[in-house]
Amino acid sequence: MSRDRLYLFDTTLRDGAQTAGVEFSLEDKVAIIGLLEELGVDYIEGGYPGANPVDTAFFEQKRTKKATFTAFGMTKRTGRSAANDPGVQALVNSAAAATCFVAKAWDYQVELALGSTTDEHLEGLADTVRTAASAGKEVLIDLEHFFDGFKANPEYALSCVTTALDAGARWVVLCDTNGGTMPAEIRGIVGTVLKFAPGDKLGIHPHDDTGQAVANALAAVEAGVRQVQGTLNGLGERCGNANLITLIPTLVLKPYYAERFETGITPAHLERLTHISRAFDDRLNRAPARQAPYVGASAFATKAGIHASALLKDFSTYEHVPPESVGNERAIMVSQQAGKSNLLTALARHDITLEKDDQRLEKLLATVKQREARGYSYDGADASFAVLARSVLGTLPSFFDVEHYRAMVERRHNAQGEEITVTEAVVKVRVQGELLMSVAEGNGPVNALDQALRKDLGIYSSRIEDLELVDFKVRILDGGTGAVTRVLVESKDSTGERWTTIGVSSNIIDASFEALYESITYKLLKTEASQSSAVSTTARLAQKAAG
Numbered sequence: 198m199s200r201d202r203l204y205l206f207d208t209t210l211r212d213g214a215q216t217a218g219v220e221f222s223l224e225d226k227v228a229i230i231g232l233l234e235e236l237g238v239d240y241i242e243g244g245y246p247g248a249n250p251v252d253t254a255f256f257e258q259k260r261t262k263k264a265t266f267t268a269f270g271m272t273k274r275t276g277r278s279a280a281n282d283p284g285v286q287a288l289v290n291s292a293a294a295a296t297c298f299v300a301k302a303w304d305y306q307v308e309l310a311l312g313s314t315t316d317e318h319l320e321g322l323a324d325t326v327r328t329a330a331s332a333g334k335e336v337l338i339d340l341e342h343f344f345d346g347f348k349a350n351p352e353y354a355l356s357c358v359t360t361a362l363d364a365g366a367r368w369v370v371l372c373d374t375n376g377g378t379m380p381a382e383i384r385g386i387v388g389t390v391l392k393f394a395p396g397d398k399l400g401i402h403p404h405d406d407t408g409q410a411v412a413n414a415l416a417a418v419e420a421g422v423r424q425v426q427g428t429l430n431g432l433g434e435r436c437g438n439a440n441l442i443t444l445i446p447t448l449v450l451k452p453y454y455a456e457r458f459e460t461g462i463t464p465a466h467l468e469r470l471t472h473i474s475r476a477f478d479d480r481l482n483r484a485p486a487r488q489a490p491y492v493g494a495s496a497f498a499t500k501a502g503i504h505a506s507a508l509l510k511d512f513s514t515y516e517h518v519p520p521e522s523v524g525n526e527r528a529i530m531v532s533q534q535a536g537k538s539n540l541l542t543a544l545a546r547h548d549i550t551l552e553k554d555d556q557r558l559e560k561l562l563a564t565v566k567q568r569e570a571r572g573y574s575y576d577g578a579d580a581s582f583a584v585l586a587r588s589v590l591g592t593l594p595s596f597f598d599v600e601h602y603r604a605m606v607e608r609r610h611n612a613q614g615e616e617i618t619v620t621e622a623v624v625k626v627r628v629q630g631e632l633l634m635s636v637a638e639g640n641g642p643v644n645a646l647d648q649a650l651r652k653d654l655g656i657y658s659s660r661i662e663d664l665e666l667v668d669f670k671v672r673i674l675d676g677g678t679g680a681v682t683r684v685l686v687e688s689k690d691s692t693g694e695r696w697t698t699i700g701v702s703s704n705i706i707d708a709s710f711e712a713l714y715e716s717i718t719y720k721l722l723k724t725e726a727s728q729s730s731a732v733s734t735t736a737r738l739a740q741k742a743a744g
C-alpha cells in the first residue's frame with residue numbers, strides 16, 4: 198500500500214515567540230534550530246526579517262542543514278507593488294529558501310484590520326506570490342481566519358486559495374486562527390476546499406483554544422491536507438498551537454496513520470523526542486509538564502498495585518506505545534530496570550560504550566536518579582551528563598582542582614560621585630600540583646568568576662582560549678528562603694559546537710560556579726579527545742612511512 202507524504206512545518210520561532218513571557222534571543226533561536234533539526238521536521242519558520250534586530254540578524258545567513266529555512270511576513274501593502282514593498286523585499290532578500298506570507302481569508306478582517314477591499318487584497322496576494330516565486334523562493338500562504346472566513350463568505354475564502362495557487366504558491370495553509378473550530382467542521386470544510394485545490398498543496402495551522410489543536414490537525418490530515426504546522430510543546434499565543442511533540446509520534450507510531458502516511462521522521466529521530474521536549478523547556482526556564490503525552494515524566498508512570506503487577510507480566514497492557522520509542526522511560530516503583538536503555542543511548546552520544554549488565558551502569562543510573570531528585574536535569578545539560586558519566590565510570594581525567602573561590606560585590610561612589618557597582622572574583626586552582634590564583638573583575642559575580650576561572654589554568658590555558666559563555670539561565674526550584682536554584686550555562690568554541698552545563702545549589706553563586714567548572718571540564722575533554730586522535734594519526738603515519 199503506497200503512503201502519502203506528510204510535511205511537518207514548525208513555527209516555534211515565530212508563533213512560539215508570541216507566548217506570554219517568552220522572548221527568544223539570537224542565541225536561543227540558533228539553539229532551537231538545532232533541536233528542530235534533531236527532530237527531523239521539514240520546514241523551520243524562523244520569524245519575520247526586518248521586524249526587529251534579532252530576526253533581521255537571524256536571517257542574514259542560512260541557519261538550517263536539512264530543513265527548509267523559512268521566513269514569515271505579510272503580503273504587500275495596499276497602494277504599492279510587491280517589488281516596492283520593504284516588508285516583502287526583506288523576505289525575498291533574506292537567506293531563507295522559502296517565504297510564508299500571511300493573507301486574510303475573512304472578508305470582515307480585510308475591511309476591519311486592513312481597511313481594504315477583497316478585490317484589492319486578492320490582487321495584492323497574487324502580486325506578492327509572483328514576486329517571491331520569481332525570486333526563486335518556495336512560497337507558502339497562511340490564510341488567516343480561514344475557517345471563520347469560509348463560514349461567513351465561502352466564495353471569497355476559496356478565491357484566496359485559488360488565487361494563491363494560480364500565482365505560483367507551493368502551499369496554501371488553512372489557519373484556524375482563533376482556535377474555535379471543531380474537528381468535524383475542519384473535516385467538512387477541508388473536504389469542500391479539496392474540490393478547488395489538491396491536498397498535496399494544502400496545509401493546516403490550528404490553534405489550541407478549545408484544547409483540540411492536535412485533533413483538528415489530524416482531522417485535516419484525514420480529510421486530505423498534506424502539511425501540518427505546529428510548535429514544540431504546543432507553544433503559542435493564548436492557549437498555544439498544535440503540539441508537534443504530541444502530533445509527530447501519533448502520526449508515526451499509530452498504525453491508522455503510519456500505514457497511510459509517510460513523514461521525514463525516523464525511529465532515531467523519535468527516540469530523541471523526550472530529550473528535545475525537555476531541553477526546549479529548560480531553555481525557556483520552565484518546568485516540563487509531567488503529564489504531557491508521550492514525553493512527560495508521568496506519561497509511563499504507574500504506582501505499585503494492580504497496574505504495576507500487570508505491567509510486570511506484560512508492559513504493553515497499560516502503555517499505548519513503548520516508552521523507549523519516544524525516548525522516555527517506564528516509571529514503576531517496584532522496578533529497578535527503568536532507564537538503562539536510555540542511559541546507554543546517552544553514553545553512546547559521547548563515545549562511551551558499556552554492556553547492559555555492566556555493574557557501573559547500575560551505579561551511574563542510581564547517581565543520575567539521586568541527582569535528579571536534588572534538582573538536576575540532564576535533558577537540557579548533556580555536557581554535564583558527559584562529565585558526570587566519566588566521573589562515575591572512573592574515566593574522567595584530573596585536569597584541575599578548585600581549592601577556593603570568592604566573589605565580592607561592592608556598591609560605592611567613584612571619583613565623580615557616581616554610584617557604581619564593582620564585582621571582583623578570586624579563584625585558586627591546583628594544576629598538576631601547582632597552585633595558581635587568579636583575580637578578575639566582571640559584569641556581575643558570574644561573569645567575574647568565569648573570567649577568573651579561565652584566566653590561568655597553567656598547561657591547559659591554551660586549550661580554552663576559544664571558550665565563550667553565551668547564555669546563562671536561572672530557575673528557582675523551591676520557594677522560600679532556602680530555595681534550591683538551578684543554573685544552566687551555555688558555552689561555545691571556535692568549532693561552532695555549543696554545549697550546556699548545569700549547577701544546583703541553595704546558593705546561586707555556588708550553582709553558577711559548578712556549571713562554569715563543568716563547562717571548562719567538558720571543553721578540556723573535547724580537546725583531550727582531539728589531541729589523542731591527532732597523536733594516533735601521527736603515529737600511524739610514522740609507522741606507515743617507516744614500513
